[in-house]
Amino acid sequence: MINRGVLLAKGVFSTIILTLIFVLSLVSCDSNKTSTLEYQWSIPQGFPKPQLPANNQMSDEKVTLGKRLFYDKNLSFNQQQSCESCHQQTFAFAEAKVTSVGTSGESHRRNAPALVNIAYNKTLTWAHDGLTSLEQQILIPMFGESPIELGITSYDAEVLARFKTAEYLPLFRAAFPDQEVSFDLIVKALASFVRSLISLNAPFDRYAYQGDDNAISPSALRGMNLFFSEKLECHHCHGGFNFTQSTSHEKQLIDRRPFHNTGLYNIQIENKSIGYPETDVGLAEISTLARDNGRFRAPTLRNVEVTAPYMHDGSISTLPEVLDFYAAGGRKISEGSYQGDGRENPLKSAFIKGFEMSAQDKNDLINFLKTLTDEEFLSNPAFSQSIE
Ligand code: HEC
Ligand code: HEC
Known part of the structure; x- marks a missing residue:
């Protein structure tokens, strides 16, 4: 039987390949004389700096332009x-929906x-495990067709024209001197x-890295x-x-790409x-590979609250x-089409084994997870939509 997931992935990736060819054909030159000042990361001392692709170093001008684009509905074919x-920033740039709904x-x-x-x-x-560059990943919401997120494919000329305006041209020129506006x-x-x-300035950071013993409660x-x-x-x-194994930076170059089955599902049919x-x-x-069934990346828990x-x-x-x-060691689903005992999933990670958890333990764990909430990050105007 054909797996619908594989079809979905193929749809997305053939689109990406086409898009890449399209994008590459537009790149006339890739000079990097974008900024004379070195970009200042807002990373507290002691933390490593992220690695960057050679052809996209950071600059304030690129970040300014990128922020404007991030908030601009003109980036979807139907401007929705x-x-x-x-x-969304208040949700640490996640959203409150169970699963996302695209522009159409x-x-x-x-x-x-x-x-x-x-x-x-x-x-x-x-x-x-092969999607390692942000420049590559961002093409998915922009051009992907299964599902449609921003839906630019087939509307690319029309969408691009919306950014060749008096408002945008100076921003592009500052970020990428002498280059034509392009995807x-x-x-x-x-x-x-x-x-x-x-986001590295939560109460936990003040406790663990800045020597403030009172930054988090005894609980x-x-x-x-x-x-x-x-x-x-x-x-x-x-x-x-970063509260995820899936981290790389200038001091950690070893290729580690861990994905785990946590026992969320173990569907039984006949x-x-x-x-x-x-x-x-x-x-x-x-x-x-069949053995990779149910394996997902462990996400960061920063701002998880x-x-x-x-x-x-x-x-x-x-x-x-x-x-x-986690205390149960997986999830048992008793009815419906996903019926089955995830705790018994044969591919479940050995680290998901279940544990005793008192009401106090649970409360303490929640209080700990809340110390990863970085209020400054959630309201930082540098990340918010600019008010004209
Ligand atoms: C329709 C909703 C939607 C829109 C619009 C959208 N995204 Fe996403 N984004 C998602 C979903 C859902 C995922 C998870 C995709 C997956 O795992 O297959 C995701 C994943 C990502 C990731 C990967 C995060 C990680 O932890 O690996 C980045 C980065 C991202 N989006 C940036 C963007 C940018 C930039 C845009 C605008 C060009 C954008 N997204 C538009 C829903 C959306
Ligand atoms: C074997 C590795 C593993 C262990 C051990 C583990 N997790 Fe996870 N965690 C994951 C993976 C993988 C996901 C995503 C699973 C998925 O979406 O199918 C996840 C998801 C989460 C999420 C949801 C995050 C989000 O943004 O949706 C939270 C919260 C979480 N884990 C907390 C914990 C806590 C607390 C513990 C210890 C009790 C723990 N995890 C132990 C791998 C692990």
Whole structure:
């Protein structure tokens, strides 16, 4: 039987290839004499700097242009959606919907992830081990056709013309001197803005990295110790300063692309184990290996308090429910078409083994996760839509 997920992926990727060819044909020169001043990352001392592609170094001018584009509905064919429609600052650039809906009303099968410290991500999207560049990933919402997000394909000339205006031309000229407005430049500017979305100033950071012992409560401290304990194992997959294993930066160049089956599903049909829903089998869709069924990337937990609902398909609504899920060692679904006991999924990670959790433990863990909320990030005007 043909897997619908594979078809979806093929649709997206053939579009990307076509788009890449199209974009490359537009790139006349790629000089990088964009800015004389070196870009200042808002990264506290001691944290490593993200790695950048050689042909898209950061500059304030690119970030400024990228921010304008991120919030501009002219970037969708029918002018109904911008990037921000699905990635909103108050939700750490995630959204409150279970799964996203594109500009023409088509449903996406996945939950929009938060855009937090994306510059450090080793891989992009929920389950793809080959998608490592933001410049490549951003083409998906722009040009992808299954599902349509911004829907630019077939409308590219019309959409591009909307950015050759008196408002935009000076911004392009400042960011990319002597270059024609093109989708290549639009993507580079958007990538620069997304990379500027750094969140490293939560109460946890003040406690752990800035020596402020009072930055988090005794309850949160107990929760932190549980989080990093061998009993709960959370840190194995959500470890490091970005609370995800899937991190790379100037000091960590080893290629690690970890994806895990957490036991969310184990669909049984006529006593046969199907695993995850056919519409989304995770990494297996890309690798085509049966053993990758249900494997997804462990997302960062920074600002996780505001990014509900959770998981790749938004199928867990609240943080207390996420904790119950881990304590149970997976999810049992008793009725409906996804019926089956995820706890018994044979491909489940050995680190998802379940644990005892008292009401106090649960409360402490929630309080710890809340110390990862960076209020400054959620309201920083540098990331907000500019008011003219
Ligand atoms: C219709 C809603 C929607 C729109 C519009 C949209 N996105 Fe997304 N975005 C998503 C979803 C859903 C995913 C997860 C995709 C997946 O895992 O397959 C995602 C993933 C991403 C990721 C990867 C994040 C990660 O953690 O790996 C980035 C970066 C991103 N989007 C940036 C953008 C930018 C920039 C734009 C505008 C050009 C944009 N998005 C427009 C819904 C949207
Ligand atoms: C084996 C690796 C692994 C371990 C151990 C693990 N997680 Fe996860 N976590 C993941 C993966 C993978 C996902 C995404 C799963 C999916 O969407 O199918 C995830 C998702 C989450 C989410 C939802 C995030 C979001 O943005 O949707 C939260 C919250 C979370 N984990 C917290 C925890 C806590 C707390 C622990 C310890 C009790 C823990 N995790 C242990 C791998 C792990």
